Amino acid sequence: MAKRYFITTPIYYVNSYPHVGTTLTTVVADVCARYHRMLGQPVYFLTGTDENGLKVAEAAEKAGKTPKDHTDFLAEEFKKTFLAMNVSFDDFIRTTEPRHVEATQRFFKILQDNGYVYKGVYEGWYDVSSETFYKETDLVDGKSPDGNEVRWVSEENWFFKLSAFQDRLLEHIEANPTFLLPVSRKNEVVSFVKQGLRDMCITRANPGWGIPMPGDDTKVVYVWFDALINYLAATGWPEGDWQDIWPADVHWMAKEIFTRFHATLWPAMLMGIGVDLPRHVVAHEWFTFGDMKMSKSKGNIIEPLELAGDIAAKTGCKSEIAIDVVRYSLAAQLPYGGDTNYTRDEVDRLYNGDLANDLGNALNRTLAMAHKFVGGAIPDAEIEQEAKDAIQHARSEFDRYMDSFQINKSTESALGLIRFLNKYIDTRAPWALHKDSNPALPNVLRSMLACLRAAEGLIRPIMPTAADEMARQLGLPPTKLWSEIGSDTNLPAGATLATPEPIFPRLDPKKNAESKESKIQNPKSKMETQNPTSNTPPLSPQPSALSPQEITIDDFAKVQLRVARVVEAEPVEGADKLMKLQLVIGEEKRQIVAGIRLNYKPEELIGRQIVVVYNLKPRTMRGVESQGMVLAAVDENGGAILLSPEKEAPEGATVR
RNA sequence: GGCGGAGUAGCUCAGUUGGUUAGAGCAAACGGUUCAUACCCGUUAGGUCGUCGGUUCGAGUCCGACCUCCGCUACCA
Numbered sequence: 001m002a003k004r005y006f007i008t009t010p011i012y013y014v015n016s017y018p019h020v021g022t023t024l025t026t027v028v029a030d031v032c033a034r035y036h037r038m039l040g041q042p043v044y045f046l047t048g049t050d051e052n053g054l055k056v057a058e059a060a061e062k063a064g065k066t067p068k069d070h071t072d073f074l075a076e077e078f079k080k081t082f083l084a085m086n087v088s089f090d091d092f093i094r095t096t097e098p099r100h101v102e103a104t105q106r107f108f109k110i111l112q113d114n115g116y117v118y119k120g121v122y123e124g125w126y127d128v129s130s131e132t133f134y135k136e137t138d139l140v141d142g143k144s145p146d147g148n149e150v151r152w153v154s155e156e157n158w159f160f161k162l163s164a165f166q167d168r169l170l171e172h173i174e175a176n177p178t179f180l181l182p183v184s185r186k187n188e189v190v191s192f193v194k195q196g197l198r199d200m201c202i203t204r205a206n207p208g209w210g211i212p213m214p215g216d217d218t219k220v221v222y223v224w225f226d227a228l229i230n231y232l233a234a235t236g237w238p239e240g241d242w243q244d245i246w247p248a249d250v251h252w253m254a255k256e257i258f259t260r261f262h263a264t265l266w267p268a269m270l271m272g273i274g275v276d277l278p279r280h281v282v283a284h285e286w287f288t289f290g291d292m293k294m295s296k297s298k299g300n301i302i303e304p305l306e307l308a309g310d311i312a313a314k315t316g317c318k319s320e321i322a323i324d325v326v327r328y329s330l331a332a333q334l335p336y337g338g339d340t341n342y343t344r345d346e347v348d349r350l351y352n353g354d355l356a357n358d359l360g361n362a363l364n365r366t367l368a369m370a371h372k373f374v375g376g377a378i379p380d381a382e383i384e385q386e387a388k389d390a391i392q393h394a395r396s397e398f399d400r401y402m403d404s405f406q407i408n409k410s411t412e413s414a415l416g417l418i419r420f421l422n423k424y425i426d427t428r429a430p431w432a433l434h435k436d437s438n439p440a441l442p443n444v445l446r447s448m449l450a451c452l453r454a455a456e457g458l459i460r461p462i463m464p465t466a467a468d469e470m471a472r473q474l475g476l477p478p479t480k481l482w483s484e485i486g487s488d489t490n491l492p493a494g495a496t497l498a499t500p501e502p503i504f505p506r507l508d509p510k511k512n513a514e515s516k517e518s519k520i521q522n523p524k525s526k527m528e529t530q531n532p533t534s535n536t537p538p539l540s541p542q543p544s545a546l547s548p549q550e551i552t553i554d555d556f557a558k559v560q561l562r563v564a565r566v567v568e569a570e571p572v573e574g575a576d577k578l579m580k581l582q583l584v585i586g587e588e589k590r591q592i593v594a595g596i597r598l599n600y601k602p603e604e605l606i607g608r609q610i611v612v613v614y615n616l617k618p619r620t621m622r623g624v625e626s627q628g629m630v631l632a633a634v635d636e637n638g639g640a641i642l643l644s645p646e647k648e649a650p651e652g653a654t655v656r
Numbered sequence: 657g658g659c660g661g662a663g664u665a666g667c668u669c670a671g672u673u674g675g676u677u678a679g680a681g682c683a684a685a686c687g688g689u690u691c692a693u694a695c696c697c698g699u700u701a702g703g704u705c706g707u708c709g710g711u712u713c714g715a716g717u718c719c720g721a722c723c724u725c726c727g728c729u730a731c732c733a
Binding site for chain 2: 255285333341343346349350353356357358361362363364365368372373409412422423430431500502503505572577578593594595596640
């Protein structure tokens with residue numbers, strides 16, 4: 001069997017639901033997978049979930065579930081979301097599956113046999129209460145950063161000889177210029193590796209959740225180490241025909257897990273067991289949601305399926321089409337050079353501009369003309385050279401960008417063909433040709449239809465449902481193969497065109513503004529008409545940004561506020577905002593740490609009366625215990641403005 | 657404070673190895689068209705490419721310093 005084109009996404013950590021970011025990577029990988037299938041290549045598209053690691057166990061406990069139930073539930077949620085997003089994965093791997101556990105253990109064993117794993121002592125200051133190791137330099141006053149007691153522990157653990165691969169790694173990167181992409185990221189990796197790689201501790205004491213180390217089940221394999229192996233585990237390695245799938249053709253991911261893990265550790269691990277390296281490792285940048293442009297509290301939405309639902313509701317397009325719209329917005333905006341702001345407004349702009357006005361309308365007007373001028377069938381005529389050129393150009397551009405994984409630019413190339421078409425229609429003016437009974441008319445209409453047919457193929461990896469609908473309206477079966485795009489046989493003459501129907505109904509900004517308003521006002525007015533005289537509060541009052549949750553006087557009474565006098569003040573060493581205050585509250589002495597150094601110097605505090613929370617649970621900051629909290633207003637810089645009695649108050653007076 | 661990223665047209669962004677009048681889309685103004693989802697096409701306007709220095713015949717592009725913004729994080733119970 002021919003080697004499959006193997007595409008992966010990262011496996012997603014199952015501590016929350018999938019959001020726009022994880023969907024971005026997954027959808028982009030899906031576009032890639034669908035494209036390669038259309039090229040006629042056998043494809044293997046893998047995604048999955050990362051379920052080991054202590055944090056998962058902790059999250060499960062918090063949710064009152066066993067780790068198994070917890071991960072079963074969330075893995076299912078990821079799967080459901082991806083399927084709903086029309087992600088065509090061939091395999092969904094979970095790192096708790098036997099195939100992954102076995103592969104990890106074998107991998108470990110081979111590395112060990114090859115001499116790349118050695119036993120060492122992992123030493124450090126161990127904070128028992130938080131189960132974390134700290135370096136000497138992390139400690140504050142001999143305690144952990146959280147202020148807990150630490151003890152010197154040297155735990156025997158296993159290390160991976162990452163340092164041994166430094167040179168080979170650099171050679172490989174050098175010899176394969178497209179191994180790491182984009183280039184700016186590659187350079188980052190090179191300088192990272194040149195700084196020197198340190199061996200990595202790859203086991204941990206067994207917390208009862210994770211993959212036991214072969215031959216020593218008091219240890220588990222470090223979660224990052226096992227996670228990477230999923231890519232190989234899914235191929236069936238080392239059994240059977242795993243080499244039909246491996247090496248991976250492309251590992252897709254976001255930038256934060258690129259340099260240290262996928263571009264460094266993972267290749268070194270593979271070298272260590274003598275298995276080929278992936279062909280391409282690609283990192284995209286992030287979507288940001290700056291200015292809180294998209295957030296639930298603002299009534300905007302970032303959960304992909306909710307976003308799709310919202311688009312469908314707002315525009316009146318079919319819900320499956322709305323999924324495509326989200327996919328398009330992700331593909332079109334895939335960030336490369338830097339983070340991109342992903343906003344609801346931008347999604348609307350893409351919808352109206354690219355999809356409704358350009359693509360949808362081009363189909364609509366072409367079909368309408370075909371019905372009026374040439375009897376509603378694909379004419380048997382010549383495609384004009386201009387149109388042929390445009391189609392070839394769009395396709396080769398699409399391919400070129402796809403080769404370098406710039407999905408956003410490929411997407412633009414597809415739309416470029418539509419932009420050409422709209423200009424072409426204007427220039428050739430079929431309505432004028434029709435009026436003059438010009439013999440060129442069928443040629444022009446066939447050319448127009450050819451552009452649409454090609455566009456249907458080009459957008460298919462990105463918007464499979466919309467492509468199907470385009471094909472249906474063109475009266476043709478879906479384009480299956482990339483090679484059919486632009487071919488004459490893919491546009492059989494005589495096929496009956498369907499009645500045009502807007503795939504992407506235009507979003508009217510005016511209407512939208514109105515509906516937004518009514519949406520907000522509706523519930524209120526509804527309630528008033530239903531129950532005009534009653535003051536019954538809603539059943540479940542929800543805290544919101546506009547109306548902070550109310551508390552009762554009893555709640556407030558729990559907080560004891562007292563007037564205190566500052567007798568000493570000194571900066572906390574190693575901190576630049578913290579001030580250590582010695583206070584007298586009535587007869588009692590207290591020490592409080594406060595983040596007020598931005599606005600105050602020690603000498604201007606001494607002797608001053610301030611207000612403190614008297615019955616707050618003590619807490620240690622930077623190794624210094626704080627027995628309370630001072631009250632202060634927050635200025636525009638985030639600095640503190642202390643509250644003081646307006647005139648001298650009795651020592652230790654209560655405040656209410 | 658640390659780490660990471662970014663500062664190019666009103667907005668969202670492109671700008672390959674430094675090379676003539678710095679681009680696209682949206683928004684705006686004007687004009688055209690009528691097949692179409694009040695759409696499409698064309699024209700115009702709008703930028704001292706964050707600031708200041710440096711290298712160079714020549715810098716948005718390279719170097720240095722600084723300023724601003726964002727994300728994560730740390731010490732604002």
